[in-house]
Amino acid sequence: MKATVLVRPKQGILDPQGQAVESSLRQLGFSVDGARIGRVVDLEVDAADAATARTQVEQMCEQLLANPLIESYEIELAEPPA
Amino acid sequence: MTSPQPRVGVLRFPGACDDRDALWALSALDAEAVFVWHTETELPDLDAVVLPGGFSYGDYLRCGAIARFAPAMEAVVEYANAGGFVLGICNGFQILCEAGLLPGVLRRNESLTFVCRDVPLVVERTDTPFTVRCEEGQTLTIPVKHGEGNWYVDDDGHAELEARRQVVLRYAEPVNGSRNDVAGVVNERGNVMGLMPHPEHAVDPLLGSADGALMLSSLVESARARFVATV
Numbered sequence: 001m002k003a004t005v006l007v008r009p010k011q012g013i014l015d016p017q018g019q020a021v022e023s024s025l026r027q028l029g030f031s032v033d034g035a036r037i038g039r040v041v042d043l044e045v046d047a048a049d050a051a052t053a054r055t056q057v058e059q060m061c062e063q064l065l066a067n068p069l070i071e072s073y074e075i076e077l078a079e080p081p082a
Numbered sequence: 083m084t085s086p087q088p089r090v091g092v093l094r095f096p097g098a099c100d101d102r103d104a105l106w107a108l109s110a111l112d113a114e115a116v117f118v119w120h121t122e123t124e125l126p127d128l129d130a131v132v133l134p135g136g137f138s139y140g141d142y143l144r145c146g147a148i149a150r151f152a153p154a155m156e157a158v159v160e161y162a163n164a165g166g167f168v169l170g171i172c173n174g175f176q177i178l179c180e181a182g183l184l185p186g187v188l189r190r191n192e193s194l195t196f197v198c199r200d201v202p203l204v205v206e207r208t209d210t211p212f213t214v215r216c217e218e219g220q221t222l223t224i225p226v227k228h229g230e231g232n233w234y235v236d237d238d239g240h241a242e243l244e245a246r247r248q249v250v251l252r253y254a255e256p257v258n259g260s261r262n263d264v265a266g267v268v269n270e271r272g273n274v275m276g277l278m279p280h281p282e283h284a285v286d287p288l289l290g291s292a293d294g295a296l297m298l299s300s301l302v303e304s305a306r307a308r309f310v311a312t313v
Contacts, residue, residue, distance in 0.1 A: 013234075014192070014259075016190060016191075016192050016193070016194050016259075017190065017194065020194055064143070064147060064148075064151070065143070067144055067147070067180070067187055069186070069187045069234070069235070069236070070187055070189065070234060
């Protein structure tokens with residue numbers, strides 16, 4: 001089962017990379033605000049059903065993929081085509 | 083009669099680069115310094131452990147995030163929980179934070195640039211195994227070289243940490259955006275320390291400063307006392 005994990009800097013955490021990108025976008029003439037940079041992790045999870053896969057990916061996030069002190073995460077599961 | 087030599091282990095992770103300097107500095111300061119490979123599941127008989135600087139596992143994902151799961155790190159966590167002295171330098175500090183042995187996390191420098199220069203540091207505590215040879219309020223000059231030394235902990239965590247006096251070293255000037263200019267912290271028990279500056283690069287006046295030797299010889303002295311006590 002395909003899973004996508006989005007890891008983001010938590011709200012209120014300073015994100016200097018986001019700020020740098022935002023200022024570059026402004027220099028290019030775009031009117032933008034609040035740029036934040038995170039990361040995407042695509043995974044193929046070997047699990048019997050979506051619930052099991054989600055539990056596994058949550059454990060991955062807590063243990064390794066995100067640092068809960070500064071990052072939040074979201075998990076998206078792609079259902080296999082019927 | 084020569085004083086007994088304590089044995090200090092220097093962990094080697096793939097991507098480390100300051101392991102040899104740490105080994106050399108500790109040997110020069112009269113310790114028997116030995117390498118410990120990251121795949122070891124048990125530590126040899128050691129009186130202290132040093133996690134050196136570098137870019138373990140290429141700093142992939144987050145710095146220190148992969149190294150914390152190295153087999154040798156399980157042994158280090160056990161060693162620390164048993165009261166053993168553990169010093170993490172730069173990447174070693176990042177690993178100790180990721181492993182939960184030290185509070186906080188090291189983030190990208192606020193400037194987004196790599197910082198590589200000698201920095202002044204104020205010693206705030208001398209009752210730790212890592213600073214017994216320093217004086218309180220003393221300013222040490224020790225180099226930093228890192229892209230991710232911006233130490234962060236949330237408001238509550240920070241207040242607790244300052245109240246418990248877990249900050250051992252503070253930058254005398256802003257260096258990387260680190261919260262309250264924290265350069266080095268200890269755990270609550272005081273046997274595990276992490277710092278971003280590199281004392282192993284400052285053990286001889288020829289290198290610009292010998293102030294780092296005050297810290298590493300503090301560790302060697304503490305390790306020796308521990309060694310003597312257990313013989």
